[in-house]
Amino acid sequence: MFKSSPLAHAALIFLALSQAAWQAQAQASAEQLDAVLVTGTRAKDRSLLNTPVPVDVLSQEDLQRAVAGDGNLAAALQTLLPSFNFPRQSNSGGGDHVRAAQLRGLSPDQVLVLVNGKRRHNSAIVNLESKVGKGTNPVDFNAIPLSSIKRIEVLRDGAGAQYGSDAIAGVINIILDDANSGGELEGTLGGFHTKFEPTRETLNDGAARELRGKLGFKIGDSGFVRFGLEAAHREHTQRSGADQIPPWEEQSPANLAFQGKRNYAPGEPETDQLGLWLNSALALNADTQAYAFGTWTQRDSKGAAYFRYPDSFANVPAVYPKGYRPETTGKSQDLQLAAGLRGALGDSLGEGKVWDYDLSVNLGRNDFKYGLRNSLNVSLGAASPTQFHLGDFASQQLGLSADFSRALDLGLSKPATLALGAEARRESFRTRAGDPASYSVGSFAGTPGAQAGPGLQAGDAVDLSRQLVGAYADLSADLNANWFADLALRADHYSDFGNAFTAKLSSRYAVSPSLALRGAVSSNFRAPSLAQTGFSFTVTDRGEGGGLSQVRTLPVQSAVAQALGADKLKAETANNASLGLSWQPSKSASLSVDAYDVRVKDRITLSERLSSDALTALVQNQFGVAGVTGVNFFTNAVDTHTRGLDLVGQLRHDLAGGELRWTLASSFNKTTLSHVRNTGPALKALGIDKPLVGLEESNTLTEAAPRDRHVISANWSSAAWNLLARATRHGETTRVFDFGGGFTPRQTYAAVWQLDLEAEVKVTRNFSVTVGGVNVTDRYPTRSIDDISYFGNFPYDVLSPVGFNGAFYYAKARYSF
Template structure:
C-alpha cells in the first residue's frame, strides 16, 4: 500500500477508538450478525464476520428506516453505505432521469448488480451530459422495488472470477422477500421545507407520496408466492438563483428585462413511478423446485435544461416572446424475469436458470424549438428511442466434500443495444441557416446516428471454498469469459481469513478483473444542440469509435478494462457488545474507458466540412481508453449493542476513504494536433470526472433504540469534499473545491398495535447545503449549487409513514 493511503488508515483507526462505530454487517444497524451470507462465497455456513472479503448486510428494516426519499432504493443505499455515492444531478441530460451509483469512487458500470444472485441488466439511456457516471449506462436502482427486498448483501471487493465482468468495485446482491405468508401495506408522504439562501426565501416543494402493498401465501408443501405493487409520485424542486443575464447573450431590452428573475431550474424533476414484483417457488418432487421472480417498472420523469432568451438565435419571438426553458421528458419501461429449477442430484446441488432483462427509454422534449425551421417549428419532439436487453442461460452445480465446497458452472449471455431516430423535426436542418438546427436541449437522433448492436458472451467458472481446521478459511475462484467481439479473458481470485484469536481475525484477497466496453460505448452516436461547459450554444456530435470522422480525429478501437485488486483487513468481535472491521484496498485499472473532452472551434468545423462535406459540426467527442488509474482506500465498520431500559440500543458507524489517481494518460493523437495544436484529447475536465468529482470520504454514525412499542433512530453523516473543474477554452479553467457537509437524520416510530405503526421523520434536519458556487461556475447566478455533493441541494425533507402488517 503506497504512502497516501496511510492517512485515511490512521483516521479510520482513530475513529474506531473514539466512537463505538459500525458493524461489519449493515452500516445502518442490522441486528443479526450471524445471518448466513450467500454473496462472495459458495460455502453455505458463512456469516458476514466470517467472510474472507468485506460484506455489508442491509436488512429490509434498515432500508425502510433509511428515510427513503419517495421509495428510492438508491437514496437508501447512499444513506446506509458510505462507500456508495448516489448524487442528485440536474441540468444533466439523461442523468436527470436515470441516476447512477458509484461504489468506492469508481464508475457506475464497474459495479455488478445481482437480484437473487442473478445478473441484473443495465439501463438503455446513455448519460453523456452528466458529471458522475458520464458515458455510462448504469443499472437503474430505482427500478427495483424497495418493498420487495428481504435484504441486500454488498461485497466490497473485486469479484470478476466469481460473477463475471463488471464486478471491479464490487457486487450488490438484492435478495427478494420470500416470506410464505402475511403481507403489508405502507403509505408515506413528505416534502422539502427549506431556506433557499440565493433567493432569501423559505420554500416548500418536492411533495412526494409513496404507497406499497404486498402479500404472500404458501403453495403446496414447501412452495410459496409473494407479489407486491408500488406507486410513487414526486413534484419538482427548484434551487435556482436570480438571473444576471450572460454577457454573451444579446444585451437587448427584452433580454435585460429578465434580469433578477428565476429563469432556470436547479433540482429534482417531477416523476411518477409504478413498480410491481413477484417471487415464487414450487416443489417438484422430493429433491427439486421450480422458482421464478421478476420486477416491472414504468416511470414518467422530467428534467431541467438551460433557458433560451427572447432575443437569441435559438428563439423565435412569435413562438416564445419571453424566451423559453425546454423540459425533457423520459418514458421508461424496465422488465426483468428469471425462471429456473434447482435441487439435489445425488450429492450434487444444481441450479439451472433463464434470465431476461429489458430496459426501454423514450426521450422527449416539450417547450422547445427547432429554430432552423422558423416560427412554424413544432414545440414538442421525440428525440430518440433507446433499448437494451440481456438474456442469460446458467447452469451451476456444487458439492460439499467434508470441509470444502466445490462449485462450477457455465453461462451464456446475449446482450443487445438499439437506438431509434427521433422525429424528423427534431434533427431537421431548416431553411433558416443562420439558426441552430435540431430541437433545443438535445437534438434528435438522426437515422445515421442509430445503433443496432449485439454480442454473445460465454463463460465457465470453478470455485473452491474451504475450511482448514477451526481458524483458516479460503475462497479460490477462476473464470474464463469469452466475448465474440473482444476475445477471451481468464480471471482469478484468492481470498483467505485466519483467526489469530477467538476475537480477532485477519483477512485479505487478490484478484484480477475484466470489463469489456459496453455496447453503448462502442456504437452510440448522437447529434445535439445545447450549451457547452462555458454556456455557449453549440451543435455537437458524439461519435462512435468506428465513425470515419472520429477515426480522422484519432479514435481507435477500444480495449477492455483490466484490473488488479488487493485487499487486507481484520475483523474483531468482543463478547456480545462490540464488533469491528477495517479493510484497506488498492485497485489498479488499466485502459479506463471514458469520453474525450469536447473538441470544438472553427478549426474542427472547417476540417469536418472540408474532409467529409458535413457542415455545422461545432464540437465532437468519442470514447477512448483514457488512462490507467489507481484507487486506494480504507473502510471501517463497527457496531455496539447494549440493553437499555426496556429496549435495545444499537450504536453504529462507518467510514470510507477512496482516492483515485491517473497514470499513463492517453496522449493527444497527431491527427488532432494537426488540426489545431491547442487541442487536448483528455484534459482537466474529464480527468476531474474520474478523480475528484466524487467525495473521497464519507462517514456515518447511527444510534437506534427499539422497544416493543417505540423505535427511535438518529443518524449523522459527513459527506467529504468534492472538486469541480471546467475547461471554458482559451486557457480559462476555473475550479472549486466544495467543502465537507454534515447531515442529521432522525425518525420516531410508534407501534399503535401489533399490526399498525406510524412514523415521523426528517432528512437533513439542519437544512444544510453545499457551498455556493463561485461566480465563475454558478452560470451568472442561475445555478448557485453544484450537483457533486451527496447532500444534494434540496435542503431539509420531512415525512410521515403509516404501516399495516398482517
C-alpha cells in the first residue's frame, strides 16, 4: 500500500498496536457529540447525536493537526473532510492566486460559507484559465486566518431555505475563537523533500515559515475581546519535467539548447501573507449584548506561466536573448467586518422574555490587483516593458439581517421553536483596465498584448451592483419522544434576475436510544454572480494577412451577445434529497451513513469559443466592430445530477495510559450531465451548431474530481504526548483535453494512498514541540501520458487530489499562556 520508508514502517507498527487494543473497555468522553450545533437548525437543543441532517464538527485541535503542508484552511479541510476537494492548480492564471475548492463534487460557488453565522463574501478575481471553478469567483478560504478559528461546522445538505443563495452543496460555518483569557504563540518551519522521478533528482524546496499569535481578555462580567495576528512566507516549488520542445517551435540551435532542461515551473506559488482578526462581545444590560468581529488578510503571490523560447514568435531576442518564463502576480486584500446586537425581548402579554433576537450589519470586501513580470508585449518590440499591471478587480457585499426565535407551545411534549428573519444585501463588482501596454497593439510583428496576459482593456471595465431582500420562517418541533421535524420556507427577490422561493423539510426518527433515521428534501438556488452577468474581456491578435482580430468574452446583456442568442442568466435551481442513519452504541463510539441526490438545473458555465466567418461579418455589419473571430459568454447550459454516500465513524478507548481515537470518513459521489443545451437558432444561422459546453468542461464537471475519498486516522493522546497517523485514499480521476483538430487525449489516473504522521510532546504544561510529515511515503499521481504531459514539461496532472509536490516535513513549537 505504501512505499517502503522508516516513517511508513513506524506508522504501520503504531496502527497494529492500536488495532490490538480495539476491544478495550471504552471510558471516553464525547464532548463533540454533545456540543450544541448552530448550523442547519434554529432549535437550541440539536447536537451531532440528534441532528436531522449530516453535520461535521472540526475542532481547533483537528485543524491544528491538519494544517501542515500548505499551511492554509482549504488544505486542512480537504485533509479532514473526504467530500471536500482542493486541487492545487498551477499555470492557471488567476487560479494560481485564488484556488477554488469543491464540496461533494459540485461547483466551488455552490457552497455557502459563513463566519460566526454571517455570510462570507466572494473573491473578486474571475478565473478564466482554471479547470475546476472556471468562470467563478468563489470564496477564498485561505483568506481566513487559521488562528482565529474555534471550530468549523460543515452542513452536508442543501440549505437554501435557511440561508439563501449558494447553499446547494452545503454550508461551512466558521466559528471564531471566543476565549476570554490567555493566549498562544506558535511558529512553524517546513519544506518539501522529495525524490522526483521524472528528472531523477532529490528536490528540497517550498520552504515555509509561519508565525501565529493570539490573546484574549475579559470585559465586565460576560464580555470578551479575542484577537490575533499571523504571518507566513512560502517559497515556490518546481515540478516540471525535461523539456522536449514542442514541434511547432523553431528547431534552431538557440532553442535546442534548452532541450532536456526544466524550463517550465508547475508547482506551488510563492506567497507572503499577513492576517489580523478580532472577535468580541460586550454586555450592555442583562438582556442585551453587543458584538463585533472581523478578519483582514493581505496576500502577495507569484504564479507560473509557460516558457517562451529564444527564437519564438513570442519573444524579442534583444530583450530576452535566452528566452523567458513570465510570472503572474497577485495582490489580494480581503476584509470582513460584522457587528450587531443580540439578546431577549419581552412579551406584551407579560409572559417574560420570549423572543431571542440578533440584529447585525455585515461588510465584506475583496480587492485583487493582477499583474505580470518577466514578460513583454512582442508587438512593441524592444521598447516593450517587462512588467505589467493587468487589471484591478473588486467585489463587495453589505448586508443587514434581523433574526428572531422563540419557544412556541403547540401542545406537544416539548415546546417547538419558531424562527423568523429578514435580510437586505447590496452586492457590487468592479473591474479596472490594466496598463495600456498590457493590451495595446504595436507596429512590430508578433502577438500583441503582454505574454501570459493580456491585460483588461479600457472598454471592458465594468461597475455593477444589485440589491436583494429575503425573508424566512422556520418551525421545528419534537412531534413526540422519538420524532423531530423541521420545516423552513424562504423567499428572495434580486433586482437583476427576479424571485426565488425555496423550502426544506428535514426529520429525524429515533428507532432506539442509540439508532436513528434521518432525512431531508429541499429546493435550493444559486444566484448568478455579478461577475458572471457582466464580466467582459477582450484578447486582440493578428489574423490572416496581418489584420487585427479579437476574441471576446461578452457580458450576456450586451447587444452583441443578445444578437447571438445569449439569454439573460437565470438562477441555478436544485432539488436535494438525503436519507441516512446515525448510530451511537456507546458514548465512545458513533457511526453515520447518509445517501444524497442533488439535481441542478440551469447550471451556469462559460460557453465554448464560438466562431465562424458569418459571425465575424454579423458583428462588423450590425455593430461596427471589425475582426471579432470568436466569442464566448456565460450561459445556463447544463443540468447535472449528483448522487453520493457519506460515511463517518468514530471510536474512543483507553490505551497505555492515554486515549486512542479512531476515525473513519468516506465519501462516494458521481456527477453526470443530464442535459446539455446546443447553440440556439441565432448561432445555427451563422453556421455554429454544437453544444455550448465542450469536452473539457464536461470532463471537469463530471470526472476530474475523485469520485471517492477515504480518511482513516488514529490519534493517541496522553498527558505528555499526542501521536497521529492518518491514511488517505484519493480515488481515481479522469482527464480529457481538447487540443483542436479532433485531438482529444484522455487518461484515467489511478487511486493513490497518502500517509501523514505527527508527534507532539508537551515539554511543559504550556510549551509543546511537534514534528511531522505530510505524504511521508512521497506518493505522486500516475505519470501523465505523452499526449497530455505537454512534451515532458507537465509530468503530473495539476488537478491531482494528492498534489504533485511529494513529501512535506515540518516542525512547530507552541506556547500557551
